[in-house]
Amino acid sequence: MVARRPYHQGVKLDELRGGGAPTLGEPLPIELGNxxxxxxxxxxxxxxxxxxxxAWFRDNRHRFAVPLDDGDLxxxxxxxxxxxxxxxxxxxxLTGVAVRGGDAPQEAVETVNQQVRAAPRWRELSWGGGPRALACGSVDRLATARAEIAQQAVDLFGGPDIAQxxxxxxxxxxxxxxxxxxxxExxxxxxxxxxxxxRHYERNRKTS
Known part of the structure; x- marks a missing residue:
């Protein structure tokens, strides 16, 4: 794997400014779409x-199975x-199609599938400090985290929760x-x- 050049040398992770995307606690694919x-x-x-x-991955890293440390970000x-x-x-x-109905663009479907395939993942056993399963990947961790989002998108759009x-x-x-x-609602x-x-304003306007 080719070494990744640090983006912010000498900058603390908590100093990075995000783009203002809301954090609502939705499933990761929806959170990213938002x-x-x-x-x-x-x-x-x-x-x-x-x-x-x-900054987006920093703010959501506690939700990923793959551990994202400061250096990764x-x-x-x-x-x-x-x-x-x-x-x-x-x-x-794809979320818009799921909500409104219609045919999904193949390009969007393939983008999700490509990102799942781009980062093969598996789980390994760790016993330091007690037994636990760790998510591992064959590429860098940020790509593995994206693959995790993409896999969740597959499960969301291909499962019963799409109706919700x-x-x-x-x-x-x-x-x-x-x-x-x-x-x-x-x-x-x-x-x-x-x-x-x-709604309150509209009702008052119609009755005034």
């Missing part, structure tokens, strides 16, 4: 730079930026979420409050 979001009525790309990608490069954005866009496209995918219909929101409660409490306020 790295395209809306602010003040405009679409925002939350993964515009290598730094944004490193500080070595994020332009290749990681392109691959992460491609996976984000593919997942977002929803688009948030709060005013101006473009995020998706997994409906994990029968009464859940919004991606977040904030969006629910905005939607109720908008």
């Amino acid at each position: 790295a395209t979001y809306a602010a003040r009525g405009r679409l925002v790309d939350g993964l515009q730079t290598v730094e944004h990608v490193a 500080l070595r994020t490069n332009e290749r990681d930026l392109a691959a992460t954005r491609a996976l984000r866009d593919a997942v977002r496209t 995918l929803r688009a948030c219909h709060a005013p101006g929101c473009v995020l998706y979420f997994l409906k994990d409660h029968p009464r859940r 919004w991606c977040s409490a904030g969006c629910g409050n905005r939607a109720r306020a908008a």
